[in-house]
Amino acid sequence: SAVISQKPSRDICQRGTSLTIQCQVDSQVTMMFWYRQQPGQSLTLIATANQGSEATYESGFVIDKFPISRPNLTFSTLTVSNMSPEDSSIYLCSVRGFLEGYNEQFFGPGTRLTVL
Amino acid sequence: SQELEQSPQSLIVQEGKNLTINCTSSKTLYGLYWYKQKYGEGLIFLMMLQKGGEEKSHEKITAKLDEKKQQSSLHITASQPSHAGIYLCGADIIDDYKLSFGAGTTVTVRA
Numbered sequence: 001s002a003v004i005s006q007k008p009s010r011d012i013c014q015r016g017t018s019l020t021i022q023c024q025v026d027s028q029v030t031m032m033f034w035y036r037q038q039p040g041q042s043l044t045l046i047a048t049a050n051q052g053s054e055a056t057y058e059s060g061f062v063i064d065k066f067p068i069s070r071p072n073l074t075f076s077t078l079t080v081s082n083m084s085p086e087d088s089s090i091y092l093c094s095v096r097g098f099l100e101g102y103n104e105q106f107f108g109p110g111t112r113l114t115v116l
Numbered sequence: 117s118q119e120l121e122q123s124p125q126s127l128i129v130q131e132g133k134n135l136t137i138n139c140t141s142s143k144t145l146y147g148l149y150w151y152k153q154k155y156g157e158g159l160i161f162l163m164m165l166q167k168g169g170e171e172k173s174h175e176k177i178t179a180k181l182d183e184k185k186q187q188s189s190l191h192i193t194a195s196q197p198s199h200a201g202i203y204l205c206g207a208d209i210i211d212d213y214k215l216s217f218g219a220g221t222t223v224t225v226r227a
Contacts, residue, residue: 001161006158031213033214041219042204042217042218042219043159043204043215043217045215058214090156092158092159094215096213097213103147103164104161104164105149105161105206105215106161107151107159109157110156112156
């Protein structure tokens with residue numbers, strides 16, 4: 001399995017500020033995803049992080065609110081911009097499509113965000 | 117409505133007893149994943165099933181995918197406190213590599 005790290009693991013932020021979450025994988029992967037899990041809910045896909053091009057966002061999510069970078073095959077960032085209390089969630093990085101060939105999808109440990 | 121229906125929503129079992137969680141879709145699935153999540157943490161990959169009729173086991177956990185690839189079950193034998201947590205099924209409902217998730221099943225194991 002892959003080793004995926006996320007930073008920070010948790011944060012408490014003030015309304016109107018922004019937070020950037022980092023995701024690092026120990027193997028090269030073709031696909032990286034960002035999910036959100038609101039309190040008591042299941043996972044919702046925010047976007048697919050594409051290397052060298054703009055991320056692909058799911059319905060209800062926009063680049064201005066959740067800008068994403070993916071400079072290479074092992075690293076991505078998600079920024080939560082102009083935060084409001086409704087953004088309080090766990091944000092999860094997920095990876096798939098390992099260059100070694102296996103197709104499992106793994107998740108990082110998550111970033112627990114609280115917005116006051 | 118959820119594309120994946122998971123049942124039950126929660127269950128409480130006595131330590132040593134077996135339990136089964138189900139995940140159902142109205143569409144044929146390209147792949148079915150089972151994960152476990154401790155409260156507030158990330159998802160731990162358990163198993164991936166891709167072929168109709170496929171069954172996989174790891175330690176005391178067995179997952180099956182039916183022949184029509186629309187229903188999967190996760191079975192835990194002789195449950196232990198370490199099996200407590202939230203179990204989530206995720207699936208490739210269309211062939212775009214984006215997982216959709218069920219609502220999750222919260223498992224409590226009583227000593």
